[in-house]
Amino acid sequence: MISDLTGFYYFYYSDRFVAEIKKIIASNENLTSLRIISHRTGGVLFASELAEQAPQLGELDNAKADFPSEVEQQLKQRDLATRMTERDGQPQLLVVNTYRNESEEPTFWVEYRFSFQTLARSLAAIRRQILVDLVPALALGLLIAALFAPLLIAAIRK
Numbered sequence: 001m002i003s004d005l006t007g008f009y010y011f012y013y014s015d016r017f018v019a020e021i022k023k024i025i026a027s028n029e030n031l032t033s034l035r036i037i038s039h040r041t042g043g044v045l046f047a048s049e050l051a052e053q054a055p056q057l058g059e060l061d062n063a064k065a066d067f068p069s070e071v072e073q074q075l076k077q078r079d080l081a082t083r084m085t086e087r088d089g090q091p092q093l094l095v096v097n098t099y100r101n102e103s104e105e106p107t108f109w110v111e112y113r114f115s116f117q118t119l120a121r122s123l124a125a126i127r128r129q130i131l132v133d134l135v136p137a138l139a140l141g142l143l144i145a146a147l148f149a150p151l152l153i154a155a156i157r158k
Helices: 002-006 013-027 069-077 117-157
Strands: 031-038 044-047 080-087 090-100 106-115
Touching (some): 069 090
Antiparallel strands (some): 080 090
């Protein structure tokens, strides 16, 4: 869908594009934001966080995309760049992908920000499961040790 941005989505921006982007973000709980940046000007064409306020597709108040220097270096060498960032005290993964036209010229970048909510919940579930499995096993081990310790001590005393 995003590769079609250079074509007909300009005309269906408010009707289809924003709705489709919202569906994409809603369907992936870890995707927190999405920005589309012009390769030619470096201006932000679309920001999911500002989609309600921007009625037309075009540069948002002359906002420029300031990529971290590491990301800029990666984008000079390849079409995909990643970097760990932080927003509101939460770690996030920043992914920037270059989209090219039919002539293989860079047209725009799409910046995705992913949180680690699902991963954090999975880790918490694993920790709980370890405790659920560990506590009974530990209790059983202590019970067996308590039962067999007197037998071993009695044999040693004799």
